[in-house]
């Protein structure tokens with residue numbers, strides 16, 4: 001895409017639709033969770049849609065991403081099929097990970113989505129591994145890794161940044177600073193000046209952006225990704241945003257100040273993007289149509305997931321590694337007749 005096309009309203013309208021797809025997915029996923037259709041827990045991306053969307057809009061199909069526990073939005077933005085994702089959440093046949101992963105282990109290698117991950121910071125080290133593989137094989141691709149603000153207090157964050165710099169790997173680190181780490185205000189447990197200063201300590205070029213502004217994220221991501229692709233080594237993009245929903249869907253937000261959520265809700269990215277599009281001359285009907293199309297697609301995904309069967313129990317051990325020798329498996333994991 002040429003630089004003139006970057007702020008093209010038609011392009012931003014498409015990205016707005018992607019953000020709506022993510023928003024609709026998260027809302028319907030919560031409804032499905034409340035209805036008892038989803039096991040485990042779900043971490044919603046509501047309020048952060050502009051980050052994943054703006055970054056992935058600048059990646060190629062052949063590029064890779066690594067996600068974290070809050071991975072639905074990253075997956076959709078990279079092109080994963082929301083219907084297969086909803087099936088994964090509900091544990092049905094056709095799920096992205098064969099119904100064995102659930103919300104925190106969505107992966108879709110066909111679109112370069114190498115995996116969400118429940119262990120904080122492990123996406124970073126895996127992303128560095130993927131970037132190292134690209135470098136060794138001489139592939140024309142890059143990796144983007146999404147990491148939360150709280151996770152920058154974990155050791156693997158430093159290992160990952162250090163290794164990436166030492167080997168000048170083709171990787172973009174995207175720090176989504178949504179203000180919280182679970183119920184903790186991240187700044188209250190973080191020494192120093194924060195994620196940007198920490199990345200700079202490794203000599204890594206950094207970018208800082210309003211993560212609720214899709215147009216801004218898109219532009220900054222283009223610059224940062226351009227630098228990675230141009231052989232300038234690892235880059236660090238810090239996106240300031242806010243997690244308007246709870247850490248998990250059942251979080252009652254008791255640790256927040258009165259009015260805090262409402263105040264931040266006024267800055268959520270979809271409304272701001274719709275206003276930008278209207279100012280740029282896109283008809284209200286076209287903006288509404290993009291939103292409606294996204295919700296219709298997700299509603300159909302929910303219906304398809306509900307209608308899909310659960311996998312046959314005989315598949316439980318397929319694709320599962322490292323159970324050890326069958327004789328040490330617990331009784332309830334042994335297959336009838338001793339088959340493995």
Ligand SMILES: Cc1ncc(C[n+]2csc(CCOP(=O)(O)OP(=O)(O)O)c2C)c(N)n1
Pocket residue numbers: 069070118119120147148149150151152178180181182186243247
């Ligand atoms: C190694 C590890 N420690 C703790 C947890 C529990 N945990 C899950 S999410 C989370 C907070 C993460 O905060 P942040 O990195 O800011 O991401 P956010 O949830 O805000 O997107 C914690 C402590 C975990 N999953 N993995």
Ligand SMILES: [Mg+2]
Pocket residue numbers: 148149150176177178179180181182186
């Ligand atoms: Mg956070």
